[in-house]
Amino acid sequence: MDATIVAVRVARRPEASRCRGTLCARCAGLREGNCVDRFFKISERGSTVGNEVIGGLTTFLAMAYIIAVNPLMMNIAGMEFDAALTATCFGAAAMTIAMGVIANRPIALASGMGINAIVAFSLCSADALGVDWRVAMGVIFLEGIAILVLVLCGLRKAIMEAIPVNLRRAIGVGIGLFVAFIGLKGGGVIVSNESTYLAMGSLTSPIAIVSLVSIGVAVVLEVMRVKGSLLISIVAATIVGIPLGVTTVPTELHFGLNFATFAAPFQIDPSSQTLAIAQVLVTPALLMFVFSLLMSDFFDTMGTVVAVGDQADFVDKDGNIEDVQPILLVDSTAAAVGGFMGASSITTFVESTAGASAGARTGLSNIVIGALFVVFAFFAPIIGMVSASATCGALVVVGYLMLTGVGEIDWSLPESAFPAFATIMGIPLTYSITNGIGFGFVSYVVVKVAQGKIAEVKPLMWVASLAFLLMFIFG
Structure with a gap:
């Protein structure tokens, strides 16, 4: 009986003897698959290649609005739209892939909302410092x-x-309100007003109509859990904006x-x-912005990593992040790379x-995201059709998603409640993440x-608070 079973098993795998010299295609594929699995620890983290691909596609569709929004912001700052789009896509692709390979976590990176607004409206705006965009990228x-030095x-x-x-x-939570605003x-939808500072705009104007369409589509698709809801809302609003004259064909x-x-920081500033x-190094006001943005960038990542870690199971019950150093290393390098490329x-x-x-649990999902960003870098004319109104819904929904953490704050303790309130209100009302x-x-x-x-109060909280206090007094 046993000899028969052994003979049958040997007969069923005649290819075994033929694979000793060179691997057949099937065996090579298996070995390659195992290599990917081992490198990204896919099986170890209870995931599959299919889950990672789906997770990567989902993340890309959720954040793809940045392909339209960031070039618009940088265009306000004075950059060519096409150049800003190239920098946005290649910067996001490079650093997202780096996070996947180095940290092996499903955390995507791209030009940050908030800081790109600071570049456009605080650094480069004629109503503020009015510096050239190259100088802003130097900052x-x-x-x-x-930040990289601080991480090291x-x-x-x-x-x-x-x-x-x-x-x-x-x-x-505060950043969420800021993004929605x-x-x-x-x-x-919201406009300035001399008496009340802010007021509701004319909802029958073409710009507002496109904005309301984008909000409606984004919200409806989001509550229906349609993947890519934000990107779909941008496309729908852009199409609606064509006959209304809001979308530029x-x-x-x-x-x-x-x-x-x-290499923007190392280009010549036309004005000087x-x-x-x-120019940054010899201008005290710009050095203060370096410090301010450092403080903002320094802490923005923290909430994001904790939020992703909760979903991807690499944050414990006390909010401690597993193997956080590689994550911080890539994130800090990304800030400098963004400035170098001109992507904010x-x-x-x-x-x-x-x-x-x-379902994403590893850095393999990041490879998918990075590849998609590279593909979209070639579509500047189409992406350029997207107006600020078309992206309004995406930003509002992103703000809504970021507000989910408000219920996790312990509002019964004064030492938790009031500082949280000051942060949440300070960011949108002062139009500054750093101030909040x-x-x-x-x-x-x-x-x-x-x-x-x-x-x-831990010693480093004293140091950071003193630094902020000095910034408020002398800034």
Whole structure:
């Protein structure tokens, strides 16, 4: 009986003897698959290649609005739209793939909302500092280098661990309100008013109609859990905007790349005829922006990583992130790379939670996302049709998604509640992520001192709060 079974088994695999010299296609495929599995630890984390691909597609569809939004922001700052699109896509692709390969976490990166608004409306706007976009990218580049140094020294990780969990969650909520406000303002739903500062715009204007369509489609598809709901809302609103005159149809199509913004910090600033980065180094106001953006970039990642980690199972019950150092290393490098490429600061995206919810657990999903960003870099004329009104719905829904953390804040404790409130309100009302974070830090220390709980404030919180206080006084 046993001899018969052995004979049958040998007969059923005659290819075994033929694979000793060279691998057949089937065996080579298996070996390659196992190699991918081992490298990304797919099976070890309870995932599959199919889950990673689906997760990557889901994350890309959730964050694809940045392909339209960031070039628009950078165009306001003075860049050519095509060049800004190339920088946005290649920057996102490079750093998302780097996160997948180095940190092996399903965390995608792209040009950050909020900081690109600071570049457009605070650094480059004629109503503010009015610097050239190359100088602004020099500010971003230096800020990224500074954060990278702090990561290599272990300081960023230490400060992350020193910040109370409730304050971490409040930062994400405040940014969500800020992003939604930017969308509504750009879409003409909210306008300025001399008496009340803000008011509702004319909802019958073409710009507002397109905005309302984008919001309606985004919300309906989001609650129906349709994958790619934000991207679909942008496409639908863009089409509606054509007969209304809001969408600009390109007169010619060219599907090339424009690398004019690459090495931006080391290009010549036309106004001063000096290197853009040198202009930053000799201007105190710009150095203050380096510090301000550093503080903002320094902490923005924290809430995003915790949110993704909750979905992808690499954050414990106390909010501690497993193997956080490689994540911070890639994120910090991304800020400098964004400045170098002219894409604004590249950072982790909270929309990565969508992919994690869809099953992504490893960096393989990042390879999928990176490849898609490269493909879309060639479609500048089509992406250029997208108006601020068309992206309004995407920004509003992103803001809504980021507000989910408000329920996790302990509002019964003053040392948690008031600093969280100060952070959440400070970010949108001052139009500054940095200011809101600073309000939260300083108020946290003040409340702790008032309660006689000075010993509970960690040393690095004292240092960070003092830095914010000095920024408020001298900024």
